[in-house]
Amino acid sequence: MHVVCTGGGTAGHVVPAIPVIQALLAEGHRVSFVGSRSGLEAQLLGDLPIAYHGIAAGKLRRYLSFENFLDAFKVLFGILEALVLLKRLKADVVFSKGGFVSFPLVLAAGLWRIPVVAHESDLTPGLANRLALPFVHSLCVNFPDTKPARFAGRLICTGTPVRQALLDGSPERGRALLGVDAGRRILLVTGGSLGADRLNAVVRAALPQLLPEADVVLVCGPGKLSGIERTGFHEFEFVSDAWGDLLACADLVVSRAGANTLYELLCLGKPNILVPLSRKASRGDQIENAAYARRQGFSRVLQEEDLAPQPLVALVIDALEETHSGRMAGFQPPDSVRLICEAITEAVKAA
Numbered sequence: 001m002h003v004v005c006t007g008g009g010t011a012g013h014v015v016p017a018i019p020v021i022q023a024l025l026a027e028g029h030r031v032s033f034v035g036s037r038s039g040l041e042a043q044l045l046g047d048l049p050i051a052y053h054g055i056a057a058g059k060l061r062r063y064l065s066f067e068n069f070l071d072a073f074k075v076l077f078g079i080l081e082a083l084v085l086l087k088r089l090k091a092d093v094v095f096s097k098g099g100f101v102s103f104p105l106v107l108a109a110g111l112w113r114i115p116v117v118a119h120e121s122d123l124t125p126g127l128a129n130r131l132a133l134p135f136v137h138s139l140c141v142n143f144p145d146t147k148p149a150r151f152a153g154r155l156i157c158t159g160t161p162v163r164q165a166l167l168d169g170s171p172e173r174g175r176a177l178l179g180v181d182a183g184r185r186i187l188l189v190t191g192g193s194l195g196a197d198r199l200n201a202v203v204r205a206a207l208p209q210l211l212p213e214a215d216v217v218l219v220c221g222p223g224k225l226s227g228i229e230r231t232g233f234h235e236f237e238f239v240s241d242a243w244g245d246l247l248a249c250a251d252l253v254v255s256r257a258g259a260n261t262l263y264e265l266l267c268l269g270k271p272n273i274l275v276p277l278s279r280k281a282s283r284g285d286q287i288e289n290a291a292y293a294r295r296q297g298f299s300r301v302l303q304e305e306d307l308a309p310q311p312l313v314a315l316v317i318d319a320l321e322e323t324h325s326g327r328m329a330g331f332q333p334p335d336s337v338r339l340i341c342e343a344i345t346e347a348v349k350a351a
Contacts, residue, residue: 001348006034006105007097008041012260017097019161023337032089036101055081057101078104086112093348103128110135115347121160121259122285123292137347140340142259158339160263169244177242178234185214188250199275206309213320252319257286262293267333273315278304
Protein backbone atom coordinates (compact mmCIF):
# COMPACT_ATOMS: atom_id res chain seq x y z
CA MET A 1 0.00 0.00 0.00
CA HIS A 2 1.32 3.43 -0.96
CA VAL A 3 0.17 6.13 1.46
CA VAL A 4 0.69 9.74 0.40
CA CYS A 5 0.61 12.05 3.43
CA THR A 6 0.11 15.78 3.31
CA GLY A 7 -0.25 18.72 5.66
CA GLY A 8 1.58 21.86 6.55
CA GLY A 9 1.72 25.57 6.99
CA THR A 10 2.52 25.10 10.68
CA ALA A 11 4.24 22.44 12.78
CA GLY A 12 0.85 21.45 14.20
CA HIS A 13 -0.15 20.14 10.78
CA VAL A 14 2.94 17.96 10.45
CA VAL A 15 4.30 16.78 13.81
CA PRO A 16 1.21 14.72 14.82
CA ALA A 17 1.48 12.84 11.50
CA ILE A 18 4.97 11.59 12.28
CA PRO A 19 3.92 8.74 14.65
CA VAL A 20 1.39 7.62 12.01
CA ILE A 21 4.06 7.62 9.32
CA GLN A 22 6.42 5.65 11.57
CA ALA A 23 3.71 3.05 12.23
CA LEU A 24 2.89 2.72 8.52
CA LEU A 25 6.56 2.21 7.69
CA ALA A 26 6.87 -0.40 10.45
CA GLU A 27 3.97 -2.28 8.84
CA GLY A 28 5.89 -2.37 5.56
CA HIS A 29 3.89 0.23 3.66
CA ARG A 30 5.38 2.77 1.27
CA VAL A 31 4.94 6.37 2.41
CA SER A 32 5.48 9.67 0.61
CA PHE A 33 4.87 13.20 1.86
CA VAL A 34 3.61 16.20 -0.10
CA GLY A 35 4.24 19.62 1.38
CA SER A 36 5.13 23.14 0.31
CA ARG A 37 8.15 24.13 -1.70
CA SER A 38 9.42 26.17 1.26
CA GLY A 39 10.63 22.93 2.81
CA LEU A 40 9.25 23.66 6.30
CA GLU A 41 7.49 20.30 6.34
CA ALA A 42 10.60 18.47 5.13
CA GLN A 43 12.60 19.92 8.03
CA LEU A 44 9.98 18.77 10.54
CA LEU A 45 9.96 15.25 9.11
CA GLY A 46 13.66 14.93 9.92
CA ASP A 47 15.35 11.72 8.83
CA LEU A 48 12.24 9.65 8.11
CA PRO A 49 12.94 7.33 5.14
CA ILE A 50 10.21 8.73 2.91
CA ALA A 51 10.14 10.66 -0.35
CA TYR A 52 9.24 14.35 -0.06
CA HIS A 53 7.54 16.29 -2.86
CA GLY A 54 6.90 20.05 -2.84
CA ILE A 55 4.00 21.68 -4.67
CA ALA A 56 2.68 25.23 -5.02
CA ALA A 57 0.52 26.23 -2.09
CA GLY A 58 -1.50 29.40 -1.60
CA LYS A 59 -2.69 30.42 1.84
CA LEU A 60 -6.45 30.19 2.37
CA ARG A 61 -7.51 33.39 4.13
CA ARG A 62 -10.85 34.26 5.69
CA TYR A 63 -10.47 38.01 5.10
CA LEU A 64 -10.22 40.33 2.10
CA SER A 65 -6.68 40.82 0.85
CA PHE A 66 -4.98 41.44 -2.49
CA GLU A 67 -2.82 38.42 -1.67
CA ASN A 68 -5.93 36.25 -2.00
CA PHE A 69 -5.96 37.05 -5.73
CA LEU A 70 -2.32 36.00 -6.12
CA ASP A 71 -2.70 32.92 -3.96
CA ALA A 72 -5.71 31.75 -5.97
CA PHE A 73 -3.34 31.12 -8.87
CA LYS A 74 -0.96 29.27 -6.55
CA VAL A 75 -3.79 27.02 -5.39
CA LEU A 76 -4.86 26.31 -8.98
CA PHE A 77 -1.30 25.51 -10.00
CA GLY A 78 -0.90 23.35 -6.89
CA ILE A 79 -3.99 21.35 -7.88
CA LEU A 80 -2.53 20.72 -11.35
CA GLU A 81 0.77 19.65 -9.82
CA ALA A 82 -1.04 17.38 -7.36
CA LEU A 83 -3.03 15.73 -10.17
CA VAL A 84 0.15 14.87 -12.05
CA LEU A 85 2.00 13.84 -8.89
CA LEU A 86 -0.69 11.46 -7.60
CA LYS A 87 -0.94 9.80 -11.00
CA ARG A 88 2.82 9.33 -11.12
CA LEU A 89 3.08 8.06 -7.54
CA LYS A 90 0.20 5.60 -8.03
CA ALA A 91 -1.12 6.47 -4.57
CA ASP A 92 -3.56 4.05 -2.94
CA VAL A 93 -4.74 6.51 -0.31
CA VAL A 94 -4.09 10.08 0.90
CA PHE A 95 -3.74 10.92 4.58
CA SER A 96 -4.24 14.64 5.22
CA LYS A 97 -3.35 16.43 8.46
CA GLY A 98 -4.82 19.68 7.19
CA GLY A 99 -3.41 23.15 6.68
CA PHE A 100 -3.46 25.15 3.47
CA VAL A 101 -0.81 22.92 1.87
CA SER A 102 -3.15 19.92 1.98
CA PHE A 103 -6.11 21.27 0.00
CA PRO A 104 -4.68 20.90 -3.56
CA LEU A 105 -3.70 17.29 -2.90
CA VAL A 106 -7.04 16.32 -1.33
CA LEU A 107 -8.96 17.90 -4.21
CA ALA A 108 -6.73 16.11 -6.74
CA ALA A 109 -7.26 12.82 -4.89
CA GLY A 110 -11.01 13.36 -5.08
CA LEU A 111 -10.82 13.95 -8.84
CA TRP A 112 -8.78 10.74 -9.27
CA ARG A 113 -11.18 8.90 -6.89
CA ILE A 114 -8.35 8.09 -4.51
CA PRO A 115 -9.71 7.64 -0.95
CA VAL A 116 -8.79 10.37 1.54
CA VAL A 117 -8.47 10.03 5.31
CA ALA A 118 -8.19 13.40 7.06
CA HIS A 119 -7.44 14.36 10.64
CA GLU A 120 -8.86 17.44 12.38
CA SER A 121 -7.34 18.51 15.71
CA ASP A 122 -9.59 21.46 16.54
CA LEU A 123 -13.11 21.27 17.90
CA THR A 124 -14.37 22.73 14.62
CA PRO A 125 -12.61 22.09 11.29
CA GLY A 126 -10.27 24.71 9.87
CA LEU A 127 -10.92 26.27 6.46
CA ALA A 128 -8.72 23.84 4.51
CA ASN A 129 -10.41 20.80 6.02
CA ARG A 130 -13.89 22.31 5.55
CA LEU A 131 -13.23 22.84 1.85
CA ALA A 132 -11.80 19.33 1.59
CA LEU A 133 -14.68 17.52 3.37
CA PRO A 134 -16.62 16.61 0.17
CA PHE A 135 -13.59 14.55 -0.93
CA VAL A 136 -12.90 12.87 2.44
CA HIS A 137 -13.80 9.23 3.01
CA SER A 138 -13.01 9.17 6.75
CA LEU A 139 -12.50 12.11 9.10
CA CYS A 140 -10.52 11.42 12.28
CA VAL A 141 -11.26 13.92 15.03
CA ASN A 142 -9.70 14.91 18.33
CA PHE A 143 -12.87 15.51 20.31
CA PRO A 144 -16.13 13.50 20.37
CA ASP A 145 -18.06 16.80 20.12
CA THR A 146 -16.64 17.49 16.63
CA LYS A 147 -19.47 16.83 14.16
CA PRO A 148 -19.03 18.83 10.93
CA ALA A 149 -22.24 19.85 9.21
CA ARG A 150 -23.06 18.16 5.91
CA PHE A 151 -20.23 15.61 6.21
CA ALA A 152 -21.42 12.35 4.65
CA GLY A 153 -18.31 10.27 5.27
CA ARG A 154 -17.16 8.19 8.21
CA LEU A 155 -16.44 10.07 11.44
CA ILE A 156 -13.96 8.49 13.88
CA CYS A 157 -12.88 9.90 17.25
CA THR A 158 -9.20 8.97 17.33
CA GLY A 159 -7.62 11.71 19.42
CA THR A 160 -4.26 13.01 18.21
CA PRO A 161 -0.99 11.05 18.08
CA VAL A 162 1.35 12.28 20.82
CA ARG A 163 5.12 12.13 20.44
CA GLN A 164 6.64 9.32 22.47
CA ALA A 165 9.29 11.73 23.77
CA LEU A 166 6.56 13.62 25.62
CA LEU A 167 5.08 10.47 27.11
CA ASP A 168 8.56 9.39 28.25
CA GLY A 169 9.34 12.70 30.00
CA SER A 170 11.04 12.40 33.39
CA PRO A 171 10.25 14.82 36.25
CA GLU A 172 13.63 14.01 37.78
CA ARG A 173 15.46 14.97 34.59
CA GLY A 174 13.35 18.12 34.30
CA ARG A 175 14.13 19.24 37.85
CA ALA A 176 17.82 18.42 37.36
CA LEU A 177 17.87 20.60 34.22
CA LEU A 178 16.39 23.51 36.16
CA GLY A 179 18.26 22.83 39.39
CA VAL A 180 14.99 22.76 41.38
CA ASP A 181 14.54 20.60 44.49
CA ALA A 182 11.70 18.05 44.66
CA GLY A 183 9.83 20.04 47.33
CA ARG A 184 9.52 23.18 45.21
CA ARG A 185 6.54 23.67 42.87
CA ILE A 186 7.11 24.51 39.20
CA LEU A 187 4.96 26.73 36.95
CA LEU A 188 5.63 26.24 33.23
CA VAL A 189 4.47 28.98 30.83
CA THR A 190 4.59 28.67 27.05
CA GLY A 191 3.15 30.70 24.21
CA GLY A 192 3.96 28.11 21.57
CA SER A 193 6.95 27.65 19.28
CA LEU A 194 7.06 31.38 18.41
CA GLY A 195 6.23 32.63 21.89
CA ALA A 196 3.52 35.13 22.80
CA ASP A 197 4.62 38.70 23.50
CA ARG A 198 1.71 39.70 25.71
CA LEU A 199 1.83 36.50 27.75
CA ASN A 200 5.58 36.94 28.18
CA ALA A 201 5.14 40.52 29.39
CA VAL A 202 2.38 39.65 31.86
CA VAL A 203 4.32 36.74 33.36
CA ARG A 204 7.44 38.87 33.80
CA ALA A 205 5.40 41.63 35.44
CA ALA A 206 3.82 39.07 37.79
CA LEU A 207 7.12 37.51 38.92
CA PRO A 208 7.12 39.25 42.35
CA GLN A 209 3.79 37.53 43.13
CA LEU A 210 4.49 34.23 41.35
CA LEU A 211 7.97 33.38 42.63
CA PRO A 212 6.92 32.99 46.29
CA GLU A 213 4.50 30.31 45.05
CA ALA A 214 6.67 28.39 42.59
CA ASP A 215 9.68 28.43 40.31
CA VAL A 216 8.61 29.98 37.00
CA VAL A 217 9.76 28.49 33.70
CA LEU A 218 8.97 30.76 30.74
CA VAL A 219 9.47 29.51 27.18
CA CYS A 220 9.30 32.90 25.50
CA GLY A 221 10.12 32.24 21.82
CA PRO A 222 13.16 32.86 19.59
CA GLY A 223 14.81 36.23 20.11
CA LYS A 224 12.53 37.16 23.03
CA LEU A 225 14.73 36.60 26.09
CA SER A 226 14.37 39.39 28.63
CA GLY A 227 17.69 39.04 30.45
CA ILE A 228 15.86 39.12 33.81
CA GLU A 229 17.87 37.36 36.50
CA ARG A 230 15.86 36.36 39.56
CA THR A 231 16.16 33.33 41.78
CA GLY A 232 13.55 30.80 40.71
CA PHE A 233 12.99 32.32 37.23
CA HIS A 234 14.10 30.19 34.28
CA GLU A 235 13.75 31.59 30.77
CA PHE A 236 14.24 29.73 27.50
CA GLU A 237 13.79 30.82 23.89
CA PHE A 238 12.83 27.32 22.79
CA VAL A 239 13.07 23.82 24.23
CA SER A 240 13.42 20.78 21.98
CA ASP A 241 14.72 17.48 23.35
CA ALA A 242 14.02 18.32 27.01
CA TRP A 243 10.44 19.50 26.47
CA GLY A 244 8.94 16.24 27.69
CA ASP A 245 11.04 16.44 30.87
CA LEU A 246 9.95 20.02 31.59
CA LEU A 247 6.30 19.10 31.11
CA ALA A 248 6.75 16.07 33.37
CA CYS A 249 8.15 18.12 36.25
CA ALA A 250 5.63 20.99 35.97
CA ASP A 251 2.92 21.23 38.63
CA LEU A 252 0.92 23.67 36.51
CA VAL A 253 1.10 24.74 32.86
CA VAL A 254 -0.04 28.07 31.41
CA SER A 255 -0.43 27.78 27.66
CA ARG A 256 -2.19 28.88 24.53
CA ALA A 257 -5.17 26.70 23.58
CA GLY A 258 -4.04 25.10 20.34
CA ALA A 259 -5.71 21.71 19.94
CA ASN A 260 -2.48 19.71 19.83
CA THR A 261 -1.11 21.43 22.93
CA LEU A 262 -4.38 20.93 24.81
CA TYR A 263 -4.52 17.26 23.89
CA GLU A 264 -0.92 16.73 25.02
CA LEU A 265 -1.71 18.32 28.39
CA LEU A 266 -4.74 16.04 28.78
CA CYS A 267 -2.73 12.94 27.91
CA LEU A 268 -0.08 13.92 30.47
CA GLY A 269 -2.72 14.78 33.09
CA LYS A 270 -1.30 18.27 33.59
CA PRO A 271 -3.36 20.89 35.48
CA ASN A 272 -3.45 23.89 33.20
CA ILE A 273 -4.59 27.43 32.55
CA LEU A 274 -5.41 28.20 28.91
CA VAL A 275 -5.00 31.66 27.37
CA PRO A 276 -6.59 31.31 23.91
CA LEU A 277 -5.75 33.59 21.03
CA SER A 278 -8.45 36.20 20.52
CA ARG A 279 -10.63 36.35 17.40
CA LYS A 280 -8.58 39.34 16.29
CA ALA A 281 -5.59 37.04 15.81
CA SER A 282 -7.30 33.80 14.78
CA ARG A 283 -10.54 32.28 13.51
CA GLY A 284 -11.57 31.62 17.10
CA ASP A 285 -10.58 27.94 17.17
CA GLN A 286 -8.54 28.36 20.36
CA ILE A 287 -11.48 30.05 22.10
CA GLU A 288 -13.67 27.07 21.16
CA ASN A 289 -11.01 24.57 22.32
CA ALA A 290 -10.63 26.37 25.64
CA ALA A 291 -14.39 26.60 26.20
CA TYR A 292 -14.72 22.86 25.59
CA ALA A 293 -11.88 22.08 28.02
CA ARG A 294 -13.43 24.31 30.68
CA ARG A 295 -16.86 22.67 30.25
CA GLN A 296 -15.29 19.25 30.70
CA GLY A 297 -13.49 20.40 33.85
CA PHE A 298 -10.06 19.90 32.26
CA SER A 299 -8.83 23.50 32.28
CA ARG A 300 -9.11 26.98 33.73
CA VAL A 301 -9.37 29.71 31.11
CA LEU A 302 -8.14 33.30 31.04
CA GLN A 303 -9.26 35.20 27.95
CA GLU A 304 -6.72 37.35 26.09
CA GLU A 305 -8.62 40.55 26.86
CA ASP A 306 -8.49 39.72 30.59
CA LEU A 307 -4.81 38.80 30.59
CA ALA A 308 -3.08 40.92 33.22
CA PRO A 309 -0.75 40.19 36.16
CA GLN A 310 -3.36 40.12 38.92
CA PRO A 311 -5.94 37.84 37.25
CA LEU A 312 -3.14 35.50 36.18
CA VAL A 313 -1.65 35.35 39.68
CA ALA A 314 -5.07 34.67 41.23
CA LEU A 315 -5.73 31.77 38.85
CA VAL A 316 -2.23 30.33 39.33
CA ILE A 317 -2.47 30.41 43.14
CA ASP A 318 -5.91 28.83 43.06
CA ALA A 319 -4.75 26.07 40.69
CA LEU A 320 -1.58 25.34 42.68
CA GLU A 321 -3.62 24.91 45.85
CA GLU A 322 -5.60 22.07 44.32
CA THR A 323 -4.33 18.63 45.25
CA HIS A 324 -5.79 16.88 42.20
CA SER A 325 -6.58 17.59 38.56
CA GLY A 326 -10.33 17.01 38.80
CA ARG A 327 -12.00 15.21 35.95
CA MET A 328 -8.73 15.17 33.97
CA ALA A 329 -7.70 12.20 36.11
CA GLY A 330 -10.36 10.16 34.31
CA PHE A 331 -9.30 11.18 30.80
CA GLN A 332 -8.32 8.07 28.85
CA PRO A 333 -6.73 8.85 25.48
CA PRO A 334 -7.51 6.40 22.68
CA ASP A 335 -4.79 4.59 20.78
CA SER A 336 -4.67 7.31 18.15
CA VAL A 337 -1.98 5.86 15.90
CA ARG A 338 -3.65 2.45 15.70
CA LEU A 339 -7.09 3.93 15.01
CA ILE A 340 -5.79 6.25 12.27
CA CYS A 341 -3.79 3.47 10.60
CA GLU A 342 -6.88 1.23 10.68
CA ALA A 343 -8.93 4.01 9.09
CA ILE A 344 -6.36 4.35 6.31
CA THR A 345 -6.34 0.59 5.63
CA GLU A 346 -10.15 0.36 5.67
CA ALA A 347 -10.46 3.31 3.27
CA VAL A 348 -8.26 1.47 0.75
CA LYS A 349 -10.30 -1.74 1.11
CA ALA A 350 -13.55 0.18 0.61
CA ALA A 351 -12.31 2.00 -2.51
